[in-house]
Amino acid sequence: MKNCQLSINNYQLNKTPKVGFVQLALIIIISRIFTLMTHIPLIRDGFSFSEQLLAMAVSSAAAAVLIIPALIFYGRYDTGIVDTACGRNRLRGIIAAAVYLLYLVLACAADVSQFSAFIGCRFDFGAKEWVIALILMIVCMYCAYCGAEGICRSGGAVMVIFLVMAAFMVCGSCEKMSAEHIRCNISAGNAVTAVIDDLAGSTELIVLVLMGKFTRDRYRCGAYLSLAGRLVIAAGITLSVILVLGDYAYICGYPFLDTGSAAGIKFLQRIDAVYMIVWSLAAVLTISLKIFLAADILRTICPKCFPVITIFSAAVYILYLLGIIGNSILMLILMILGAFIVPLCQLPKRSGSV
Secondary structure: OOOHHHHHHHHHHHHHHOOHHHHHHHHHHHHHHHHHHHHHHHOOOOOOHHHHHHHHHHHHHHHHHHOHHHHHHHHHHHHHHHHHHHHHOOHHHHHHHHHHHHHHHHHHHHHHHHHHHHHHOOOOOOOHHHHHHHHHHHHHHHHHHHHHHHHHHHHHHHHHHHHHHHHHHHHHHHHHHHHHHHHOOHHHEEEEEEHHHHHOOOHHHHHHHHHHEOOOOOOHHHHHHHHHHHHHHHHHHHHHHHHHHHHHOOOOOOOOHHHHHHOOOOOOOOOOHHHHHHHHHHHHHHHHHEEEEEEHHHHHHHHOOOHHHHHHHHHHHHHHHOOOOOHHHOOOOOOOHHHHHHHHHHOOOOOOOO
């Protein structure tokens, strides 16, 4: 019966359109961009640039180590992690699914909360935040029904728009940049805290692990390319913000947006409108992909539960309304479990075992 179920899952997986390793890297980087465009945690918490840069590098190295079991797993199996766990032991599969689903639902609720708060704070549309969040969830549900390939294919266009916008922002604010704004002091305690905070905020790491099931080839290249890309983007955004805003970056609500506002581009009077478009597209792609992955897990453990996207989206919206988005410690624990422990448990205990 288990072999039959695995065969059905393999057949469904083979029919599912998959993405290339470059598309995988781009969508992971866009997920990071969405977080950084909303807020930059390491700046918000008052760490110096040296501490931030060190934290980014160390957390990226830690992430590269954490995903090693997933890289080995997808190098040996064609199915997903939860599919394999369910095929071997139903209880093990449910536990693995619970870890991923809890993480994804909390991460999505946090993303929706950030989106609605930002739109309500910086752009007065005359709508309540819960209405904005509801519209976002409807759009994300539709995109999730398009599948991983459709979502990731859109990532290339969003990345191009973001890079063009970032280039204009940096070029327009060159005159206001000052190296005196950079503080190079490093405290051991702050550095450790910064590493933990940066790693806990890396919600795209779980997405990267789960996307191995939907990657066509060269998953390992896509994984490490995405980790390198997110490090470069994060360091670039953080450096530009500090060079332009200085100490003001530590107290303003949305430092990257304020950096764009300081650019003073003559032919583009409303940089915040372009910012909102890019940021909204990144938000939709980020949340939609998480919904799609969660729906795939629900479909694996409960094949008869048909409207899985609707069910998970409703759960996300309810948690958002209740203000339940998870704290950094819980998210860090779930991320370590989902990115390292669960894939590690699915690897054969001895060579040649299945």
